[in-house]
Amino acid sequence: MTIRIAIVGLGKIASDRHIPAIDGDAGFVLAATVDPTAQPRDGVPHFGDLASLLDSDIAIDAVAICTPPQARYDLAHMALGAGKHVLVEKPPAATVTAAQALAATAQESGAVLFAAWHSRYAHGVAPAREWLQGRTILGVAIDWREDVRVWHPGQDWIFAPGGFGVFDPGINALSIATRILPRPLMVEGGHLAVPENRAAPIAGNVRMLDTAGVPVTVTLDFLQEGPQTWYITIDTDEGRLTLSQGGRILRTPDGESEGDDREYAEIYAAFAKAVAAGRSDADLTPLQLVADAFMRCRSVVAPPFDG
Template sequence: MEIALVGIGKIALDQHVPAIAASPDWDLAATVSRKGSVDGVESFTDFAELLERRSDIRVVSLCLPPVPRFDYAAAAIAAGRHVMLEKPPGASLSECHRLIDMAQAQRVSLYATWHSREAPMVAAAKAWLADKTLRRLQITWKEDVRRWHPGQDWIWEPGGLGVFDPGINALSILTEILPDAIHLTDATLEVPENKQGPIAASLRFAHPAGAEVGAVFDWRQDGDQIWTIEAETDRGRLELHDGGARMVIDGIEQSADGPALAGEYPRLYARMAQLVASGGSDVDLSPMRHVADAFLLGRRETVAPFHE
């Protein structure tokens, strides 16, 4: 199937373009970007022009920042195109629900992707936790914003999520592996005095069985980057490291079962192909709901200004 990629920035070039190129399901037929392009692929600077001139392209993958994404997705759906959304699926829950309604009305597929759920050991962690009683779970997600988001000023603006841009990856794993639903009860957001979005956050959740569940996100990490989830249960301890790439059970490193596809983004594009073929949609908003609750409930603390 032919697909158009909209928003040719770092994530598109690092992940989406290679995943599409390696996929047996997809052919990158066009791109839309004001600045970027892909060698050998037809490029547009105007999305409306793409929709008008390339009616043969039935699927659109949106890699834009969250704030402008709704208008592009709505236009694509109105034109009868299937839409794949980079995480987070939008700038607000309300606009995501609107896209769901539009996709249903137009009978097109809508896929809100959560790439961290496709990390090699996430499914294994979910299976291990399924029959155990959780006592404590702690997320530690600390990285250097200068390394992963250089010059991306939009992430500090309203709708850009700040540290929740990576933090929502942790929440997407959390909501995937836990057998019970949780909800946020308390949050502290550290906001640089020269920014709109938080640079760090700490969260506490209520668990139906009383387990202690918390998370710490920080964008000021020097040295080794930390993406860890630790869970203590009635029958052992689980650790997910490197964003779900590694799993340790009671101190013993576990081996992956050898997935048919290597990499998070190839698995996302394989899933999109399945959805288009079956006429289905997949839009789980639970990670985003926790972020919205953090902004609603969170106590804001002003911290030192941040400069790249």
């Protein structure tokens, strides 16, 4: 079965990641695109809004929602209500409640909802989870720092309410941590630095514990210049495990393993399997931790950000 998929939102993530993954997977065909401002792709039907696509005679089976998070609920809800399977970029919605509502809509409609936690598909994540099994975890340190001016140039939505700020990349680290660690995490406190002219944090430190009391520290910075930092370090009774480059490189006392960047190819392969099985895959745990951080951490004022 070939899945006829439409992309909604033709921004940087769609162009850099989703379209190449679709083009490289024989199980998908790009049937349409939706964006009120972007230029159409040659030979692909284009619409200014999702309702116009759904009302048209263009046949689609699924949509990939690649808009900023503030718009994802309405679009995914519309698509699910029309019986279309939905792959939604991370995070699946701007709030936990909205994401839960999408999951309920998917169940009611019989369509599949798939949350694209792309970092969980990095090369080192699955073997890291396996290596940790049976070992005693002593502590976890997450260090996630990148330059918003490189990855989100001119994208003001990211610092608007519901845009997540530094948690836009930081939630990737949480998606990995909640995948490989054996017990649930709880936010204890910390601080989030919010520029005085913005509504979302640009940096922060978050203290967590797992349900056995193991400490987990999270350091986030959206103004990192030079080499970018995406590390998770886990100390165990049998040595240290390190995931670097966002999970692409795994180092343990047994050696080092590095893989290619195939996160989005793996996402679409997993989405196809979910559609074939008729089973949604929409874990909300990373999103819940971000919401908990906003509730438990102290907000401090940072200098204005105009980058």
